[in-house]
Amino acid sequence: MTQEPKRINHLGIAVKSLEEGLAVWRDGLGLKVEKLVEMPEKGLKIAFLPCGETMIELLAPLGEQSEIQAFLDKRGGGLHHVCLEVTDVGAATAHASAQGFALLGKEPTMGAEGYPVRFAHPKSTAGTLVEWLEKA
Numbered sequence: 001m002t003q004e005p006k007r008i009n010h011l012g013i014a015v016k017s018l019e020e021g022l023a024v025w026r027d028g029l030g031l032k033v034e035k036l037v038e039m040p041e042k043g044l045k046i047a048f049l050p051c052g053e054t055m056i057e058l059l060a061p062l063g064e065q066s067e068i069q070a071f072l073d074k075r076g077g078g079l080h081h082v083c084l085e086v087t088d089v090g091a092a093t094a095h096a097s098a099q100g101f102a103l104l105g106k107e108p109t110m111g112a113e114g115y116p117v118r119f120a121h122p123k124s125t126a127g128t129l130v131e132w133l134e135k136a
Ligand code: CO
Pocket: 010, 012, 057, 081, 083, 111, 131
């Protein structure tokens, strides 16, 4: 069964530093910071800024081994991924996999937002890293 996404849960935006990102999204564009989270195991510092029902997530590198360093080196920052909210991440990704999407990892993991997530590689999605987030 197709899992129709409910909404865009968040947009992940890579920045060289949170300072640089907050100068744009908080100070310049007027969004409010809801929380800051550090994920040392992924080398990420994340700022969450709600905009209506959708979250802007600023992703900045933390330490030497950051998940987003290669993206920053290649692109210099910007839109990193689009996160679709679904009620069943297993069903949504099984459907996507059957359509030929290249899923990352073997199963959903716990995302920075505190919900199960899984990603599809941009090479299989016409260039955009897609994330599914399960929220019942
Ligand atoms: Co995300």
